Amino acid sequence: MSKEFDTRxxxxxxxxxxxxxxxxxxxxxxxxxxxxxxGSTVGKMSRRFLKRRERIAARNIELCFPQMDAASREAMLEQNFMSLGMGLIETGMAWFWSDARVKKWFDVEGYDNLTKALQQHRGVMVVGVHFMSLELGGRVMGLCRPMMATYRRHNDPLMEWVQTKGRLRSNKAMIDRRNLRGLVQALKAGEAVWFAPDQDYGPKGSVFAPFFSVNEAATTNGTWVLSRLSGAAMLSITMVRKANKKGYVLHISDVMSDYPVNDEIDAASYMNKIIEKEILRAPEQYLWVHRRFKTRPRGEASLYHAASPH
Incomplete structure (x- = not known):
């Protein structure tokens, strides 16, 4: 990972x-x-070309909100694809807009929570959520306070260079999410480090915990491990799109003073509740096209039969 340009x-x-x-x-x-x-129009039109992703999103919404009627689920799905189109536009905004232009379009709630946590000089674990505006959220977050972030290296060298250059316009460094030592060192040095524990990363390093109405969702125990190894404070930061084309709000939570550090199952359940609360700020903007429940307990059938490729 480097911002240096390679002529190749x-x-x-x-x-x-x-x-x-x-x-x-x-x-x-x-x-x-x-x-x-x-962005909204392109996203809405993309449904006809992204049928598999549409089925995955519909199934996730059905699993998480079983009490929601069919019409409401369809409305959320429609809005979700509109948000998906906006996510592409927002990626361009994050990478190519000037600082001054970005600053015109967002408000911040809870900034004092972050500054107070950093004043403790024990590092801050910043919990994020995969909203469609995530790339822009990272840029906005860095404009408030430059920090470090975990990431997965892009398979395409050009896109790796572009996204790294874009992300480091307002942040300090990117750390591979598998680099446990690097993450712990950064936190112990008093840095704020962003990561998103809301996806299904497979059975390795995961436990099963409730998530919305799914009783057993594979949940990374990385949060719990980092907390025990670093002793860092923990809070959440999410950015959601305002209604009526009015920009964005960056929400910074209070420090999680009651995080259960002694049991990984309790910790995963606690974190999923935090993530649920953040998603409910704007559920139509969440990344429902990800197969959040692809990992199942041994012997249990897939929850995505219709969405799985054959």
């Missing part, structure tokens, strides 16, 4: 990607209300 990225095999990035750069020069309308 100019190879003809990357020209199509360069073209796409150029188009995205041009698009995000438009006024924000136009970008909002464009």
């Amino acid at each position: 990225l100019l190879h003809p095999r990357n020209w199509l990607t360069w073209f796409g990035l150029g188009v995205l750069w041009l698009i995000v020069q438009l006024p924000y209300p136009v970008l909002h309308a464009l």
Whole structure:
């Protein structure tokens, strides 16, 4: 991972990607209300081409909100794909907008919670959630207070360079999410480190805990391990899109003073409750197209039969 440009990225095999990035750069020069309308429209149209993702999102919403009627679930699904289109636009905003332009479009709630936690000089574990606006949320977060973030390296070297350069415009460093030693060292040095424990990362390093109405959801125990090894404070930061094209709000929670550090199952259940609360700020903006419940207890059938490829 480096911001240094490698001339090999100019190879003809990357020209199509360069073209796409150029188009995205041009698009995000438009006024924000136009970008909002464009992203929402593109996302809505994408449903007809992303049928497998549509089935996954519909199944996740059905599993998490079984009491919701069919019409309400369909409305959330429609809004979710509109948000998916906005996520692409917001990625361009995060990578290519100036600091001044980004600052015009967001408000912050709870900033004192972060500053007070950092004043304790024991590091801060910043819990994030995979909203569609996540990339822009990282840029906004760094403008409030530059920090470090965990990430998964992109398979494409050009996209790895672009996303790293974009993310480091307002943040300090990116740390591979598998680099436990690096994460613990950063926290012990008093840094704020962002990570998102809300996805299904497979059976290794996970436990089963309730998540919404699914009693057994594979939940990473990385949060619990980091907490025990680093002794860092912990709080959540999420950014949601305002209604009526009015921009964004970055929510910074109080420090989680009652996090259960003695039991990994209790810790996973606690964290999932925190994540549920954050998702419910704007559930239609959450990344429901991810197979959140793909890992099942041994012997249990998949919850995604209709969504799984054959």
